[in-house]
Amino acid sequence: MKSIRLSLVVYLILLQSLALGASGWLAYRTADEKLSTEQVSHYALLAKQHDEKAKAIRDRFDEELLAIARRIAKNAAEQPQFRQHQATQVIPVGLITAGLAPHGEVLMPVWVASGSRSSLHLQILRRLVTEIVVPEEQLPRDVEFAGSEFFQINSEWASLPAWRSRSLGAESLPFDPGQVSSLQVVDWAYDDITLPNGEPGRRIQFKTPVSRFRFLRTPGLPPVPPTSDTAIPPVQQPPVTPAEGRPERLAEMGVPFIVIQCAFQVDQRDRQLDRLNASTTSEMKDVVIQGADARWVLTQRLVLIGLATFAAITFGALFLINHGLAPLRRLGDAVSQVTPQSLRLQFEEAELPRELDPIVDRLRATLEQLRSAFEREKQAVADISHELRTPVTALLATLDVTLKKQRSAEEYRAALVDARAAGGHLRTLVERLLALARLDAGVVPTRIEEVDLNDAVERVAGLIRPLAAEKGLTLQTHCPAGLQWTTDGDKFREVLVNLLHNAVQYNQPGGLIDLRVSSEAGRLVAVIRDTGKGIDPQQLPHLFERFYRADPSREEAALHAGLGLAIVRGYLDLMGGDIQVDSVPGQGTTFRISLPPAPLPRREAA
Amino acid sequence: MRVLVVEDNKSLARALRQGIEEEGYAVDCAHDGEEADHKVRGTDYDVIVLDLMLPKIDGITLLKQWRGAGRESCVLVLTAKDTTADKITGLDVGADDYLTKPFELDELLARVRALVRRKHAVKDPVLRCHDMELDTAARTVKRGGRPIYLTPREYGLLEFLAFHRGRVVTRSMIWEHLYDEHDESTSNVVDVYIRYLRNKIDKGFELPLILTRWGEGYMLRGDDDPGPVDSESDE
Numbered sequence: 001m002k003s004i005r006l007s008l009v010v011y012l013i014l015l016q017s018l019a020l021g022a023s024g025w026l027a028y029r030t031a032d033e034k035l036s037t038e039q040v041s042h043y044a045l046l047a048k049q050h051d052e053k054a055k056a057i058r059d060r061f062d063e064e065l066l067a068i069a070r071r072i073a074k075n076a077a078e079q080p081q082f083r084q085h086q087a088t089q090v091i092p093v094g095l096i097t098a099g100l101a102p103h104g105e106v107l108m109p110v111w112v113a114s115g116s117r118s119s120l121h122l123q124i125l126r127r128l129v130t131e132i133v134v135p136e137e138q139l140p141r142d143v144e145f146a147g148s149e150f151f152q153i154n155s156e157w158a159s160l161p162a163w164r165s166r167s168l169g170a171e172s173l174p175f176d177p178g179q180v181s182s183l184q185v186v187d188w189a190y191d192d193i194t195l196p197n198g199e200p201g202r203r204i205q206f207k208t209p210v211s212r213f214r215f216l217r218t219p220g221l222p223p224v225p226p227t228s229d230t231a232i233p234p235v236q237q238p239p240v241t242p243a244e245g246r247p248e249r250l251a252e253m254g255v256p257f258i259v260i261q262c263a264f265q266v267d268q269r270d271r272q273l274d275r276l277n278a279s280t281t282s283e284m285k286d287v288v289i290q291g292a293d294a295r296w297v298l299t300q301r302l303v304l305i306g307l308a309t310f311a312a313i314t315f316g317a318l319f320l321i322n323h324g325l326a327p328l329r330r331l332g333d334a335v336s337q338v339t340p341q342s343l344r345l346q347f348e349e350a351e352l353p354r355e356l357d358p359i360v361d362r363l364r365a366t367l368e369q370l371r372s373a374f375e376r377e378k379q380a381v382a383d384i385s386h387e388l389r390t391p392v393t394a395l396l397a398t399l400d401v402t403l404k405k406q407r408s409a410e411e412y413r414a415a416l417v418d419a420r421a422a423g424g425h426l427r428t429l430v431e432r433l434l435a436l437a438r439l440d441a442g443v444v445p446t447r448i449e450e451v452d453l454n455d456a457v458e459r460v461a462g463l464i465r466p467l468a469a470e471k472g473l474t475l476q477t478h479c480p481a482g483l484q485w486t487t488d489g490d491k492f493r494e495v496l497v498n499l500l501h502n503a504v505q506y507n508q509p510g511g512l513i514d515l516r517v518s519s520e521a522g523r524l525v526a527v528i529r530d531t532g533k534g535i536d537p538q539q540l541p542h543l544f545e546r547f548y549r550a551d552p553s554r555e556e557a558a559l560h561a562g563l564g565l566a567i568v569r570g571y572l573d574l575m576g577g578d579i580q581v582d583s584v585p586g587q588g589t590t591f592r593i594s595l596p597p598a599p600l601p602r603r604e605a606a
Numbered sequence: 607m608r609v610l611v612v613e614d615n616k617s618l619a620r621a622l623r624q625g626i627e628e629e630g631y632a633v634d635c636a637h638d639g640e641e642a643d644h645k646v647r648g649t650d651y652d653v654i655v656l657d658l659m660l661p662k663i664d665g666i667t668l669l670k671q672w673r674g675a676g677r678e679s680c681v682l683v684l685t686a687k688d689t690t691a692d693k694i695t696g697l698d699v700g701a702d703d704y705l706t707k708p709f710e711l712d713e714l715l716a717r718v719r720a721l722v723r724r725k726h727a728v729k730d731p732v733l734r735c736h737d738m739e740l741d742t743a744a745r746t747v748k749r750g751g752r753p754i755y756l757t758p759r760e761y762g763l764l765e766f767l768a769f770h771r772g773r774v775v776t777r778s779m780i781w782e783h784l785y786d787e788h789d790e791s792t793s794n795v796v797d798v799y800i801r802y803l804r805n806k807i808d809k810g811f812e813l814p815l816i817l818t819r820w821g822e823g824y825m826l827r828g829d830d831d832p833g834p835v836d837s838e839s840d841e
Binding site: 382385386387389390391392393394395396397398400401402404405418419421422 | 708
């Protein structure tokens with residue numbers, strides 16, 4: 001037994017779970033993607049910020065380096081040292097001019113050359129300058145960082161020894177002239193090196209011409225870059241293209257260059273960078289944690305919303321299911337109230353939805369059929385009992401009266417005759433009821449034989465004639481001589497007797513009864529005509545119903561009991577025949593039966 | 607007492623007639639509605655035993671007609687229709703009693719007796735007249751404590767007088783109520799039976815109970831009737 005309610009609930013829960021699951025998953029996915037994108041962009045932003053900050057730190061560091069290098073360059077370029085004895089060896093006249101020259105040791109040629117404008121003095125300069133010295137005190141050095149800042153000046157011309165700051169001690173910074181030669185006139189390059197004290201450091205190599213000679217300071221030199229970091233050209237980029245003319249010529253002219261190296265320990269900067277890194281990392285971690293938190297909250301909410309929706313829909317659906325099933329329940333109640341005593345559905349038509357109309361209509365129709373069947377049965381039982389009661393009563397009353405006291409033999413005989421008559425009526429009635437019951441059950445045995453119709457008619461007439469004569473009626477019979485028919489002779493005669501009985505019963509005094517038997521178109525036709533009072537046309541349709549009497553009062557009760565015509569109809573149906581009735585009230589009734597020949601049983605055929 | 611049995615089943619009608627007649631009643635029979643109606647119009651029956659399903663005119667219609675015409679006879683409906691609705695219908699159109707078939711003869715007879723009492727507005731089934739007692743149920747008569755044996759006809763006559771005690775009943779009344787339609791005798795026979803009764807009831811008793819009213823008829827002595835001074839024997 002399937003329960004609509006249960007299956008609906010199960011399907012609903014399944015459907016709901018699917019829908020909620022799918023939409024929850026979608027919502028989660030969408031939100032998750034959004035979160036991820038946000039996280040990624042947040043990450044990217046953080047990374048960018050980090051990079052920028054790190055770059056700023058590095059740039060500031062580099063700028064400082066550059067500023068220092070520039071300052072040193074400014075000093076260093078004007079302080080080439082010339083060693084006296086060399087000059088003396090090269091140019092002996094230097095001694096002569098020693099007293100005149102402002103620099104004492106500077107030889108005349110140098111002095112002369114310094115005033116000259118030719119490339120020659122540059123050659124001289126290159127030859128004569130022995131050393132470029134930067135006084136230690138001029139170094140822009142933080143007391144705090146002494147020992148971690150290193151300076152070195154290398155000259156372009158290799159013969160010149162490198163000047164090294166005291167912090168370097170015996171060490172020196174590595175110098176690769178080739179690396180520097182690619183640089184422009186005034187240019188610099190950064191690189192990361194390992195400092196002599198073993199620490200990592202940052203170095204700037206600043207190339208600058210020795211600018212002692214005023215005339216060399218031409219407007220063609222590139223301007224000193226501003227100290228702000230943004231304008232600093234990247235290390236690897238080629239420097240600003242020199243203007244046409246002088247700078248080019250500077251190189252051609254063989255202006256000597258020096259390379260100032262400033263190498264600073266970068267621990268402080270790196271610490272800064274580390275801090276930056278740490279903060280960025282923690283921020284990124286925060287982002288990850290926030291993302292996870294957001295996902296967790298999202299999950300919780302989705303689950304909560306899902307559960308709430310699930311519960312709400314389930315309860316709503318239960319209500320709806322109950323509501324939807326209510327008419328069925330009402331119908332069920334109404335049906336359960338149906339009893340054989342009251343075959344009616346007890347409810348208002350408007351209470352039920354249209355969908356149940358076919359069921360209700362069918363139920364009502366069935367109940368109506370049942371009710372009329374019950375009615376008919378009740379009526380039949382009442383009729384049967386009524387019909388049986390009268391002869392039983394007559395029998396009992398006769399016997400009771402007779403037994404009341406001693407009687408003469410004659411009286412006993414009369415009583416027995418009466419009792420016999422009542423018994424006879426009872427038998428007739430019982431036989432008729434039995435015949436009908438057998439017809440209903442379909443167990444009427446038939447005995448098909450070759451019937452001599454003349455004989456049959458005569459036998460029937462012999463039964464009826466005395467009754468007719470008693471009422472002053474005339475019975476006429478017509479039957480072609482020698483007419484034979486294959487049929488159940490007993491039933492055929494029974495049909496004729498019943499119809500003739502009626503004709504006698506309902507005839508008028510001095511009336512006529514006419515029976516004609518003939519063969520027409522392969523069928524046996526018997527017509528029984530009477531001159532009786534006729535039958536009301538309204539009653540004709542009911543004529544063959546059981547216990548139906550055209551006349552509600554009765555004449556010979558037990559003989560008829562309203563069963564005769566019902567049996568006639570039953571027998572004719574059994575034999576494949578039919579019956580028609582035609583009646584004119586006041587003039588008479590005509591019954592016309594027709595029978596096909598019945599097939600002979602095999603025994604006879606063989 | 608005179609009873610009409612209206613019943614279309616002839617053997618039942620015969621049995622009823624015999625049974626009731628042997629109770630000392632005069633019984634007529636009718637086998638269809640028209641015959642019954644005809645007889646009721648001609649005779650004042652004490653009790654009518656009426657079947658409902660009758661040829662020609664059915665019992666209910668007959669009963670309505672009779673009650674409409676002021677017939678006072680007690681009607682016992684005797685029918686095979688046994689539903690409550692049928693009983694209600696029968697009683698409501700004026701039946702005094704209702705009995706369904708099949709029935710016990712004794713019950714029917716008892717009901718007929720009860721209806722006779724009702725007809726004469728008597729409740730006690732024992733009718734008393736001075737020192738005489740008439741038990742209508744046992745159909746016995748005692749006078750001064752001594753039983754008196756009567757033939758059915760004599761008993762019928764005495765009972766009729768007893769039901770009309772203190773009132774004069776005419777010969778024709780007696781004749782009508784004690785003799786059925788088939789009886790060939792005339793009202794003179796009443797005088798004969800009165801004589802027989804007197805022999806059995808009054809003989810040997812000081813107070814005669816059966817009184818003769820010259821030119822009127824007979825009566826059973828009432829409680830306040832004067833003594834034997836003005837009573838005259840018929841002899």
